[in-house]
Amino acid sequence: AGTLSYTLKGVDLSELLRGICDAYTPHLEARGAILSDMVHDETLVYCDENACESAVVNLLENAAKYATDDNNDQEIELDLMVRNGMAIVEVRDRGRGIPEIEYDRVFDAFYRATNSGEVRGAGIGLSLVRHFARTHGGDATADARPGGGAIFRLTLPLANSSTPNPSAPDLSAKSNQQS
Numbered sequence: 001a002g003t004l005s006y007t008l009k010g011v012d013l014s015e016l017l018r019g020i021c022d023a024y025t026p027h028l029e030a031r032g033a034i035l036s037d038m039v040h041d042e043t044l045v046y047c048d049e050n051a052c053e054s055a056v057v058n059l060l061e062n063a064a065k066y067a068t069d070d071n072n073d074q075e076i077e078l079d080l081m082v083r084n085g086m087a088i089v090e091v092r093d094r095g096r097g098i099p100e101i102e103y104d105r106v107f108d109a110f111y112r113a114t115n116s117g118e119v120r121g122a123g124i125g126l127s128l129v130r131h132f133a134r135t136h137g138g139d140a141t142a143d144a145r146p147g148g149g150a151i152f153r154l155t156l157p158l159a160n161s162s163t164p165n166p167s168a169p170d171l172s173a174k175s176n177q178q179s
Helices: 013-030 049-065 125-135
Strands: 009-012 034-038 044-047 075-083 086-092 139-144 150-157
Touching (some): 013 034, 013 049, 049 075, 049 086, 125 139
Antiparallel strands (some): 139 150
C-alpha cells in the first residue's frame, strides 16, 4: 500500500545474519532442514535492521517451505559475500526451484510460481524482500541452482563505517513505492 517506512542505521550484516542463524536454526531443523552459514567478516551496510532481518527470514522460510518431500538434502545455505561495493546475501536450497521464465515474476506482489503446488502462501513475501532491497539501493534476484533448487540473492550497498552511504535513498520518509 506504499506505507512502509524504514529507519536507516549502520548495521553489521554479518552479525545480523549470525543472530538470525542462531534464532532460526531450531525452527528450520523442526521442518527437516539444516542451515549452514558461511558468514564471517564484518560487513557494514546502512539499512533498517528489522526490515533486513525480515527479508532474510523470508528467504530462509521460503527455502524450507518449498523443499521437495522426496529430497533428503534439505540443507539451506546462507552465505555473505562482498563484491563491487555490494554486500550479497545468498540463500541456496535444493528445493523444487522456480521455472526459468518466472525468476523475476516471483518478486511481483501476489504472484506464486506455477510449481508451488499445495504450499500455502499469499505471494507477497518476496515482493517485500525486493521492495526492501531496492529502497535501500540494492536488489533481490532469483536463479536456478546447479544440480537443482534455487539461489536467492539480496544485495545491499556497502557503507563507509563513519558516514551513511551518500548514494542511499532518504529512508526517513514513508516510501511511495508500491509494497
